[in-house]
Amino acid sequence: MGTRNSGLGAGDAELATGNSELGTRDSELGARAADIDLSVRIGSLTLANPVMSASGCFGYGVEYAGAVDLSSLGGVVVKGLFLKEREGHPAPRIVETPAGMINAIGLQGIGVHRFVSEKLPELRERKATVVVNVCGTSVEEYAEVSRILSDAEGVHAIELNISCPNIKEGGIQFGCSLMGTHDVVSAVRKVTSLPLIPKLTPNVTDPSSFARAAEEAGADAVSLVNTFLALAIDVESRRPKISNGMGGLSGPAIRPIAVRMVYECRQAVTIPVVGMGGIMDARDALEFLIAGATAVQVGTANFVDPFIWNKIIGGIEDYLRRHDIARATDLIGSVDMGKH
Numbered sequence: 001m002g003t004r005n006s007g008l009g010a011g012d013a014e015l016a017t018g019n020s021e022l023g024t025r026d027s028e029l030g031a032r033a034a035d036i037d038l039s040v041r042i043g044s045l046t047l048a049n050p051v052m053s054a055s056g057c058f059g060y061g062v063e064y065a066g067a068v069d070l071s072s073l074g075g076v077v078v079k080g081l082f083l084k085e086r087e088g089h090p091a092p093r094i095v096e097t098p099a100g101m102i103n104a105i106g107l108q109g110i111g112v113h114r115f116v117s118e119k120l121p122e123l124r125e126r127k128a129t130v131v132v133n134v135c136g137t138s139v140e141e142y143a144e145v146s147r148i149l150s151d152a153e154g155v156h157a158i159e160l161n162i163s164c165p166n167i168k169e170g171g172i173q174f175g176c177s178l179m180g181t182h183d184v185v186s187a188v189r190k191v192t193s194l195p196l197i198p199k200l201t202p203n204v205t206d207p208s209s210f211a212r213a214a215e216e217a218g219a220d221a222v223s224l225v226n227t228f229l230a231l232a233i234d235v236e237s238r239r240p241k242i243s244n245g246m247g248g249l250s251g252p253a254i255r256p257i258a259v260r261m262v263y264e265c266r267q268a269v270t271i272p273v274v275g276m277g278g279i280m281d282a283r284d285a286l287e288f289l290i291a292g293a294t295a296v297q298v299g300t301a302n303f304v305d306p307f308i309w310n311k312i313i314g315g316i317e318d319y320l321r322r323h324d325i326a327r328a329t330d331l332i333g334s335v336d337m338g339k340h
């Protein structure tokens, strides 16, 4: 990615659904040396390695199955799901920005019922570790979607999207209020025993207080960051560059802020923290792990390089070997914040 323009290059249509023509399967994926233990734990769930796809940037996973061995990822986090199908915002819905992109897809999706009947069987067959990103416009909807997913075979964890910055109702409304966060998490906790991972917004002064609220309400982990509320204006027309006006900023531009927030949350809670925001390579992923993330998610980078997974997972493994560290878990939170 350059400094002026990210060169992301992915068409809008690909973003919501994933791209089904990505070429041949990467045969190296999945073959990992036994001497390094990459596995990490999120609640009762063991991930084979700490690298997951970020919601909304990897379709429902199945669209990428021709190119990526889904079972080789630590987890496949699928696009956010409401109870019903949802159209999302009209185009233009994405714009490239310096070292990143702004999107306001508007949580377009097929709804939980179609996901369970049309996508989950293939994810099961491909032995993916499936994390479903759950959305809602009310506490009841979050709970209902989560209940349906808990009854379905092949869902391994629920990520609660209380942080989407670009929809009118739901999402960030809950994630920007400590009580809203607590209410959603405790309501969903009552209906599922699946690992529960509320996804936090960075659009607050102190994300760690939200991590604490989530932990108190029974979360097994928290993930962060969702996108930063942002605005890009076309100076000729003096209109926003995307139809929704505001959108969410992702990509390398946000990484140092995201790493800081992950570090702070790690200090504030005892449950695992899943980190994301601008990870483009193994070194970026390692930064999050060292800051305190138990696992990471990769979003925008997948639009640039859909074959990125093996490079990131392999790069983490190489690093551990080079530093004589036998287990990925030994790296988590190992940052030395002493003065230079």
Ligand SMILES: Cc1cc2nc3c(=O)[nH]c(=O)nc-3n(C[C@H](O)[C@H](O)[C@H](O)COP(=O)(O)O)c2cc1C
Pocket: 015, 054, 055, 056, 057, 079, 080, 103, 105, 107, 133, 161, 164, 199, 225, 226, 227, 249, 250, 251, 252, 254, 276, 277, 278, 279, 297, 298, 299, 300, 301
């Ligand atoms: C096109 C697009 C769609 C997204 N859709 C969702 C979504 O449905 N649910 C969600 O929780 N986050 C969604 N996100 C946020 C990402 O999962 C991630 O938190 C964010 O992009 C930061 O990571 P990145 O810089 O690696 O992309 C979306 C991001 C993008 C760019």
